[in-house]
Amino acid sequence: MDQQMAKQRSRATGAVRSRLVFEQLNPWVTFSYYVVTIACSMVFLHPIFLLVELLIVVGVNYVARVRKQMVMVLEGSIFMVAFIMVLNPLINNRGAHVIWTFGGTLITVEAIFYGFMMALSLVIVLLTFLSYNKVLTSQKFMYLFSRISPKLTLLTMITLRFVPLFIRRLKNISQAQTVRGINVNRGSSRQRSIGVVKMMEVLLVRSFTDALQTADSMNARGYGSGQRSSYQRYRFKQRDLLCLGWFIPLSGLCFYAASQGIGRMVVYPALGSLGLSLTGWLVLLGVAVLFSFPLILEAWEWLWWNLLKS
Amino acid sequence: MAVVELIKVVNFNFEYALAKKRSLININLAINSGDFITIAGDSGSGKTTLLRQFKPELWPVGKREGQILFEGQSISELAKRQSAQSIGMVFQNPDDQLVMDNVIQELAFSLENIDVPADVIQQRIAELVSFLGLQEILYEDVHNLSGGQKQMVNLAAVLILRPKLLILDEPTAQLDPIATKEFISLLNRVHDELGIAIVMSEHILDDVLPLSNKLWILKQGELMADGPTTAVLKQLWTEPHLRNFIPDVPFLFLNQQIAAQLPVSDLPLTVLTGRELMQRGHVEVQAEAKSRISHDENGVVAKLSHLSFEYDKNGHYILDDLNLSVHQKDWLAIIGKNGTGKTTLLKAIMGFITLRRGSVKLLDKKLATWTKKTDQFYREVSYLSQTPSDYFSYDTVQEEYEERAKQLNMATPVEAAQNMMRDMTIDQIANRNPHDASGGEQQLIALGLLLMSNPKLLLLDEPTKGLDPIRRQKLGDILQKRQTEQNLTIIMVSHDMNFSAQFANRCALLFDGKLVAQAEPHQFFADNFFYTTTVNRLLRYQLPNVIERGEVIP
Numbered sequence: 001m002d003q004q005m006a007k008q009r010s011r012a013t014g015a016v017r018s019r020l021v022f023e024q025l026n027p028w029v030t031f032s033y034y035v036v037t038i039a040c041s042m043v044f045l046h047p048i049f050l051l052v053e054l055l056i057v058v059g060v061n062y063v064a065r066v067r068k069q070m071v072m073v074l075e076g077s078i079f080m081v082a083f084i085m086v087l088n089p090l091i092n093n094r095g096a097h098v099i100w101t102f103g104g105t106l107i108t109v110e111a112i113f114y115g116f117m118m119a120l121s122l123v124i125v126l127l128t129f130l131s132y133n134k135v136l137t138s139q140k141f142m143y144l145f146s147r148i149s150p151k152l153t154l155l156t157m158i159t160l161r162f163v164p165l166f167i168r169r170l171k172n173i174s175q176a177q178t179v180r181g182i183n184v185n186r187g188s189s190r191q192r193s194i195g196v197v198k199m200m201e202v203l204l205v206r207s208f209t210d211a212l213q214t215a216d217s218m219n220a221r222g223y224g225s226g227q228r229s230s231y232q233r234y235r236f237k238q239r240d241l242l243c244l245g246w247f248i249p250l251s252g253l254c255f256y257a258a259s260q261g262i263g264r265m266v267v268y269p270a271l272g273s274l275g276l277s278l279t280g281w282l283v284l285l286g287v288a289v290l291f292s293f294p295l296i297l298e299a300w301e302w303l304w305w306n307l308l309k310s
Numbered sequence: 311m312a313v314v315e316l317i318k319v320v321n322f323n324f325e326y327a328l329a330k331k332r333s334l335i336n337i338n339l340a341i342n343s344g345d346f347i348t349i350a351g352d353s354g355s356g357k358t359t360l361l362r363q364f365k366p367e368l369w370p371v372g373k374r375e376g377q378i379l380f381e382g383q384s385i386s387e388l389a390k391r392q393s394a395q396s397i398g399m400v401f402q403n404p405d406d407q408l409v410m411d412n413v414i415q416e417l418a419f420s421l422e423n424i425d426v427p428a429d430v431i432q433q434r435i436a437e438l439v440s441f442l443g444l445q446e447i448l449y450e451d452v453h454n455l456s457g458g459q460k461q462m463v464n465l466a467a468v469l470i471l472r473p474k475l476l477i478l479d480e481p482t483a484q485l486d487p488i489a490t491k492e493f494i495s496l497l498n499r500v501h502d503e504l505g506i507a508i509v510m511s512e513h514i515l516d517d518v519l520p521l522s523n524k525l526w527i528l529k530q531g532e533l534m535a536d537g538p539t540t541a542v543l544k545q546l547w548t549e550p551h552l553r554n555f556i557p558d559v560p561f562l563f564l565n566q567q568i569a570a571q572l573p574v575s576d577l578p579l580t581v582l583t584g585r586e587l588m589q590r591g592h593v594e595v596q597a598e599a600k601s602r603i604s605h606d607e608n609g610v611v612a613k614l615s616h617l618s619f620e621y622d623k624n625g626h627y628i629l630d631d632l633n634l635s636v637h638q639k640d641w642l643a644i645i646g647k648n649g650t651g652k653t654t655l656l657k658a659i660m661g662f663i664t665l666r667r668g669s670v671k672l673l674d675k676k677l678a679t680w681t682k683k684t685d686q687f688y689r690e691v692s693y694l695s696q697t698p699s700d701y702f703s704y705d706t707v708q709e710e711y712e713e714r715a716k717q718l719n720m721a722t723p724v725e726a727a728q729n730m731m732r733d734m735t736i737d738q739i740a741n742r743n744p745h746d747a748s749g750g751e752q753q754l755i756a757l758g759l760l761l762m763s764n765p766k767l768l769l770l771d772e773p774t775k776g777l778d779p780i781r782r783q784k785l786g787d788i789l790q791k792r793q794t795e796q797n798l799t800i801i802m803v804s805h806d807m808n809f810s811a812q813f814a815n816r817c818a819l820l821f822d823g824k825l826v827a828q829a830e831p832h833q834f835f836a837d838n839f840f841y842t843t844t845v846n847r848l849l850r851y852q853l854p855n856v857i858e859r860g861e862v863i864p
Contacts, residue, residue, distance in 0.1 A: 139411065157411060164453065165405075175662050176700035179693050180759050181717050183684055198703040205745050206699055213406035219367045221467065222394030222423040231418035231431040 020064055020135065021301045022294035026240040027140035029247070033293055034132050036251045040287055041124040043255065044263040048276065049284055050120040056291040057127045063298055064131040073126055081119040088115030096270035114267045131294075143234055150230060158214075166207065173202050247293065250286055257283040316475050316507055317341040317364060317385075322376035324359060329372070333359045335531045337376070341475065341509060346501050348518050348539075349511040350555050351528035352778045353748040357511040360528065361479050364509070365399055366390075391424050398468035402480040402776070404460035408452045413444065413463050416452065420467050438470050442496070456648065458489025462496065469500065476500065478510040482517075483749075483776040486648040486805045494518055513778045516557040516844060519543075520579040527552065540577040554779035558808070558844040558859055559584045566864050568593055581847045589851070597862045599832050599855040602815035608638035610674075611767050611799045617658055617668035618823075619651075628654045630823030632668070636767075641793055641800040643810035643831075645841065646820035652803035653696070655820065656769045659801070660693045673766060689718070692765035696772050698756035699745060707731065707747070707755055708740040714762050726762070734758040735784060750781035757785070761792065770802040774809045782806075786813045811835055811843045811857040832857055 022030065041053055061070045088111050095110025138160055146153040177183070182195045218224075257263060263283050266272030276284065289296070317340065324334040333356050341347065349357050362368045363378055367390050378385040380396070388396070401407050410416045414435060421431045439445055444466060447459060455463065461481055468476065478497075482490040494517045501508050501521070512518050519525070525542040527535040529552070535542045540560075546552050547564045560577040562568055563584065572591040578584040588595075612634070619629040628651040636642050646652050657663045659670055661681040670677040672691055680687050694701075704710045711730055715723030731737040734754045739747055744755050753773065760768065768789075774782045790813060792798040803820075804810055810817055810831065817834040818825045819841065827834060835842040835857045836850070846857045856862065 139415070158409065160411070172695060172697065173700045175657075175660075175693075176695055176697075177703065178684065179660075179688050180701050180703075180714065181685070181688060181763075182703060202700060202702060205702075206697075209745065210403070210406045213401060213403060214409060216368055217399075217401060217407035217464075218409055218423075219390075220365055220394065220399040221420040221471065222391050223419075225389070225391035225394060225423060227425045228422050229425045229427055229431070231415075231422055231428050233414065233418075 020294060021297040022064075023135050025243060026234050026236050027136065027144050028236070029240050029243050030136055030140070031144055032244065032247065032251075034128065034136070036247070037128055037291055038125055040251075040254065040290060041121050041128070043258045044283075044287060045117050045121065045267075046263050046265040046276075047117060047120075047274065049263050049287060050117060050124065052284060052288055053124050053291055054120065054127070056288060056295070057124055060291070060294050061127055061131050063295065064134050066130045066134055069130050070127065073123075073130065077119075077123040077126070081116065081123065084119035084122070085112055085115040088112070088118065094268050110267050110269075110271050113271060117265075117267075140234070143232065146230065150228065162207070166203070169206065170199070170203055173199055173206075177202070243293075247290070250290060254283055254286045254290065257286075263287070314343040314381075315340055316343055316345075316381060318377075318379045319363075320377040320379070322363070322374070322378060324363065324370075324372055324374055326359075326370060326372040333372075333531050334363070337533050339526070339533060339536055341507060343474070343507050344505065345507045345509070345524060346522045347507075347509045347524045347526060348515065348522040349509065349526045349528060350513070350515060351511075351534075352552075352780050353750045355528040356531040357528055358479055359531075361399075361477050361509065361511060364475070364477055365393060365397055367393060368399070394420075394424060395471050396473055397475045397477060398471060398473035399477045400461070400464050400468055400479070400481050402483050404457050404464060404484055407464045407467075408460060411452060413450055413452065413455075414448050416463055416467050417470050420471050424471070434470055438466055442466050442469075456489065457485050458492055461485060461489075461493055465493075465496065465500075469504075469506075473506060475507045475509070478508065480511050480513065480776070483513060487807070488647060490514075491517055494521065497521070513555075513776070514557075515555060516559075519557060519560075527555075539579070540575075543577055551780070554783060559848060561859055562595075562845070562848065562862060563587075565862060567596060567862070581844060584848050585851065588848075595849060595853060595856075595862060597849070597853050597856045599853075599857070599861055601832055602830055604830065605637045605639045605815065608640075610635050611638050611640070611672065612636040612659065612801065613671040614659065615669055615671075617655075617670070618666045619654060619658060619663065620666055627666075627823045629658065629665075629668075632824055634818075634825055636799060636801055638766075638799055639793060639797050640816055641789070641814045642802065642816045642818065643814035644801070644803045644818050644820050644825070645805060645807065645810060646803070647805065650820050651823060652820055653771055656693060656771055656801070656803060659769060660691070689763040690765055691767045691769070692760040692763065693769040694753075694757055694760055694771065694773060696775060698749075698752040701756040701759055702744040702752075705743055706741050707736060707744050710744060710755065710759060711762070714759050718763055730758045730762055733761075734788065749776040750778060753777060753785065754781070754788075757788070764796065765798070767799045767801070770800060770804075772804055772806075773802060774804060774806045782809060789813070807835070807841065807843050808845075808858065811846075812860065 041050070044050070044053075058070065061067065089107045090105065092111045092114070093106045093108065095108030097109040098106050099109055100107040138157070142153050142157055177195065177199055182198055185192070257279065262277070262280055265274070319337050319339045322334060322337040323332055325332045337360065349360070351357050359370065362370060364385070366386055366388055380388055408416055410419050417435050417438065418431050421434060426434070439448060442462065444462070447455060452460065452463065482493055485493060497508060497510070498521050500506055510518065519539055522539050524537065525535070525539045526533060527542060527546065535545045543556055543560050544564065546556055556564065557579070559579055559581060563572070563574055563577055571593050572587065574587065578587050614632060614634040617629045617632040618627055620627050632655070644652055644655065654663065658665055659672070661670070661677050672680065702710060704713055708727060708731070711727035712723050715726040720726045728737070731740055734757065736751060736754050736758065739751060744752065747755060773785060777785065786809060789798070789800060793800060802810070802814070814831055816828065817831050818828040820826075827837065829837070832855050835846050836854050843857050845859050845862070849856050
């Protein structure tokens, strides 16, 4: 039954029975991973860096089981990369190696290359958001930002809950209205618009009466009776601390290197060399480790269950 | 433990703001610790109004006279936080009470409101979850829970505040019979093991009466009877209007024929005690099983062949090669547990969902082509869903009916509307907003709207859900009249076995995507062991064919 399947699915993304080790970490750790990786993909504009990052992000999405969406995004990105590679030289005339001119517009190798790198970095960010959506559920997001405004967080959570409810309800109402002869899809445009207005009215009236009941239930359980406490579901465990212990310093080092110009290919005014210095390779290793954080955890888990456990 | 008086109500009257008459009249009652009280009465008798008086933060706007005391103090002086921790309340609709998006947060929400520190919250959740056995669904998204589970979570979210008194307003009205039994046995544990006093309003008393020590009957705002369960049941028997509220087992023992053979002082309330009494007293019951007319020689109105439906690719088949023929004037009741695809089947017949395989033929026309001519189709084939309020579009009941009549191009829309409202016995509420009507009235309003077009085939989804026994009888009578006089064919899905046994002329069981048993009701229920009516369970040892109380000769 679909309901049961949905149950299993939701269990898989739940905090306790998660598929990924990464999902079990405190939301703050998860969140810092995404902040760091997205920043990295925008800071290190170098083809080798970008390609390595892309490969690892694809790997992360693969283990995070968002393969279907990933294939869709990758298909779309081919066009996006092509589009940006064409657009950037058209609006950007910098660069030394001119390959074509028309009507005062210079098409340069540098601009095409820069467009390619920008597009690649954008693809990496898009792909990162796929696993982000899966791992950082709305609850975790709320947990992260509830400190800023508990009232607003509660309001947002209730609102988020109502959206799917609204959609389901609207479908049922439109079916019921069709049966009683008020049809939204047929008749003159006047009739149709009357139908739509009626339907929205029914939806609002119903949702309003239901919301009153929700308010009653909140009231009956003491909501608004004074100071509220806050129950945190995600505690900060030792493991989280250990993870942050190496992740944050390593990120710091990498960003320091970036500020020194390492891992940034010189494009303008003239295309620099593709090669990396020794420190360049070391920073690349560091970035690769940062990106592979979920994969490292997964690999360790696999090793433990398959080889180390006796 | 000495009995403590939790609530005392003295000469209480209540009148809603802008109302013309009082909704509660001269109420005097007391709730003691350890009580399990059931409140019954037809829709609009003031049950909800009365229950809400015990929660000052939920007081409806209006004029109050008299006194309500909680533990000797006026209840209006009870602070909100104190009230939340002393008196818990569970409402009818399982969905609307849930605030957060998963179970553990829902439980934490109650405690957060009263400023309990996080570590204590953790401890209280741990304790309650172990007591109620909620481990399996602790992190479940509330959308994914069944109705019964949702109501259990609602109960848990109130119990976690450790109340002394639990108030429940028709908590099982939206649940199927199995979920109802589970919920009530949970209430029994809460009452017996935790010693929490319970006050609960209900329409269907079969399951809850054996647990109650007191029964209150409300009639038009007055407390008509209050006292020990059996005494009140005997009093009810003398009121023809309210007699329908008596559950089957005590009903039979109050019946003249049996009462003459076996005068009992303590009425049996369960099948077990009832049957023991009968067997010990060698009671012979006279009954006549009224076999239903078969309409098989009439033309076929709905023919479903090889219906298959699934939600996802390679998903589980909700409907799996299902075949069905319904003849003119048939009243087919399809019975099955919640989630077996009963609603899906009706939606398939209406063409609301795209079938994977199979075809539907209604009134000798192919559904796929016919639904394109919407106006004509929806006049001849009609469908009443589980939420009648979805059908309303205007501000008063009268306007709904008149607009519907105009839409159907009737010659005299005003008269047509009046006639239909009279048929539906809702002419008293003609000037009210349909959304303000009670659940039972809403059902009748929506049904009337659909019957205006004189449909030849009517599909009903759980038509008796949330109806009191009086409205339920009325609904059955209206439909039966249409069936015999205007050749209406009805396909109904329901888990109300008593209603199906009383009115349907064919019954079928939906299981695993197929209709597994299809027979005349007597045959159907006599063959079933679990899925059968209370009357059949009680009497089957001597009268295997009797399925409803009307067949026992008075």
